[in-house]
Amino acid sequence: MAKVVGTIVSTQKDNALIGKKLMIVQPVDINKENIRYEEVAIDTVGAGIGEYVLIARGAGARIADSGENTNKKSVSDCSIVGIIDRFDS
Amino acid sequence: MAKVVGTIVSTQKDNALIGKKLMIVQPVDINKENIRYEEVAIDTVGAGIGEYVLIARGAGARIADSGENTNKKSVSDCSIVGIIDRFDS
Amino acid sequence: MAKVVGTIVSTQKDNALIGKKLMIVQPVDINKENIRYEEVAIDTVGAGIGEYVLIARGAGARIADSGENTNKKSVSDCSIVGIIDRFDS
Amino acid sequence: MAKVVGTIVSTQKDNALIGKKLMIVQPVDINKENIRYEEVAIDTVGAGIGEYVLIARGAGARIADSGENTNKKSVSDCSIVGIIDRFDS
Amino acid sequence: MAKVVGTIVSTQKDNALIGKKLMIVQPVDINKENIRYEEVAIDTVGAGIGEYVLIARGAGARIADSGENTNKKSVSDCSIVGIIDRFDS
Numbered sequence: 183m184a185k186v187v188g189t190i191v192s193t194q195k196d197n198a199l200i201g202k203k204l205m206i207v208q209p210v211d212i213n214k215e216n217i218r219y220e221e222v223a224i225d226t227v228g229a230g231i232g233e234y235v236l237i238a239r240g241a242g243a244r245i246a247d248s249g250e251n252t253n254k255k256s257v258s259d260c261s262i263v264g265i266i267d268r269f270d271s
Numbered sequence: 272m273a274k275v276v277g278t279i280v281s282t283q284k285d286n287a288l289i290g291k292k293l294m295i296v297q298p299v300d301i302n303k304e305n306i307r308y309e310e311v312a313i314d315t316v317g318a319g320i321g322e323y324v325l326i327a328r329g330a331g332a333r334i335a336d337s338g339e340n341t342n343k344k345s346v347s348d349c350s351i352v353g354i355i356d357r358f359d360s
Numbered sequence: 361m362a363k364v365v366g367t368i369v370s371t372q373k374d375n376a377l378i379g380k381k382l383m384i385v386q387p388v389d390i391n392k393e394n395i396r397y398e399e400v401a402i403d404t405v406g407a408g409i410g411e412y413v414l415i416a417r418g419a420g421a422r423i424a425d426s427g428e429n430t431n432k433k434s435v436s437d438c439s440i441v442g443i444i445d446r447f448d449s
Numbered sequence: 450m451a452k453v454v455g456t457i458v459s460t461q462k463d464n465a466l467i468g469k470k471l472m473i474v475q476p477v478d479i480n481k482e483n484i485r486y487e488e489v490a491i492d493t494v495g496a497g498i499g500e501y502v503l504i505a506r507g508a509g510a511r512i513a514d515s516g517e518n519t520n521k522k523s524v525s526d527c528s529i530v531g532i533i534d535r536f537d538s
Numbered sequence: 539m540a541k542v543v544g545t546i547v548s549t550q551k552d553n554a555l556i557g558k559k560l561m562i563v564q565p566v567d568i569n570k571e572n573i574r575y576e577e578v579a580i581d582t583v584g585a586g587i588g589e590y591v592l593i594a595r596g597a598g599a600r601i602a603d604s605g606e607n608t609n610k611k612s613v614s615d616c617s618i619v620g621i622i623d624r625f626d627s
Contacts, residue, residue, distance in 0.1 A: 188538030195531030196513045212309045220479045242346040246285045257509040257530050263346050264284030271277030306397045331437040335374045352435050353373030360366030390576045405550050420613040424552045441613050442551030449544030455627030462620030463602045486573045524598040524619050
């Protein structure tokens with residue numbers, strides 16, 4: 183769980199990152215309190231600044247970033263895979 | 272080891288998450304004390320709120336989420352793979 | 361490096377966990393002092409409570425858990441892959 | 450997100466590291482404050498000391514390090530995959 | 539980056555660990571100060587106690603451990619992949 187808090191601009195980068203929205207996300211706990219540190223996540227669902235999102239790390243991040251063409255190259259290790267409507271506890 | 276403490280509702284998400292139960296889990300130690308932070312886990316065994324569960328991260332999470340059809344797309348990086356009946360120490 | 365401190369009993373679980381010994385391990389440092397938190401590891405070498413063990417995480421854990429049949433499904437993200445006879449420093 | 454703070458010289462190494470620029474990177478937060486600890490990252494985009502960079506870990510790091518020949522052996526677990534022009538928050 | 543501080547002796551272990559040098563490594567920062575905790579790494583480059591080394595985790599560790607025969611089974615999640623001659627900052 184994280185909150186989108188910014189974006190990154192990068193021109194000189196791996197070609198698999200071309201055209202990707204690089205968002206800065208701040209991991210949060212169930213009470214939306216900040217935990218750990220901000221990190222960069224590739225947006226795959228159209229998230230905006232201020233929104234709470236689901237993030238996936240590792241191969242899950244690459245698979246979400248590659249989209250329907252699973253052979254498409256991805257170097258992502260963190261992707262936004264959903265926008266959170268509600269936390270229920 | 273973790274305790275199920277809530278659920279997440281997300282409409283706008285990766286298609287591999289459609290129909291999945293997104294649970295909020297709180298990692299615990301052997302004495303069921305909270306450790307680290309809550310995270311989201313895909314339920315694959317029918318766990319309910321308040322239950323203690325086994326979680327798998329990384330590829331293990333994706334394999335459990337894909338179920339018997341190992342080619343099925345999964346973007347999970349954390350899945351519930353068992354309900355804990357008992358901690359013995 | 362970890363010490364085996366307990367076991368988990370789980371009936372409702374992923375079928376890849378059926379018949380597996382689910383041990384609770386406490387990571388330790390070179391002086392056998394506890395570090396971080398307990399976690400669940402699948403035993404693949406016949407370790408017992410109180411023994412010091414080598415653990416592998418990620419794909420290494422799955423490969424050890426699958427044994428000789430590398431196509432066998434595993435959802436492990438942490439496996440015991442050796443029993444430590446001696447720490448030399 | 451990290452800042453390049455140094456380099457490593459290593460002669461006796463895995464052959465997949467031959468010819469690679471081994472940079473020391475210091476992870477930073479959105480305010481460019483240091484977080485966690487320095488680590489070694491393989492440069493894949495021509496980054497220089499003092500620059501802020503995007504890093505990828507795990508398989509993403511290997512894929513970036515292998516470049517266009519995806520079969521090329523890589524042992525990287527951390528690669529620089531972009532140079533950050535700007536942090537927007 | 540880490541310093542080799544000891545070795546592990548283990549007789550009862552996964553067959554993929556037979557014949558491997560199991561070293562205890564202490565992660566260090568750019569000033570060679572200890573960080574985090576010791577862990578076990580498989581040596582693949584002939585490192586000795588007291589030497590500063592490059593370590594790779596995850597699949598990079600397995601690929602380095604498997605050597606030229608990429609089909610060879612490895613359960614490593616941490617391998618020594620280089621001996622550090624010099625830290626430049």
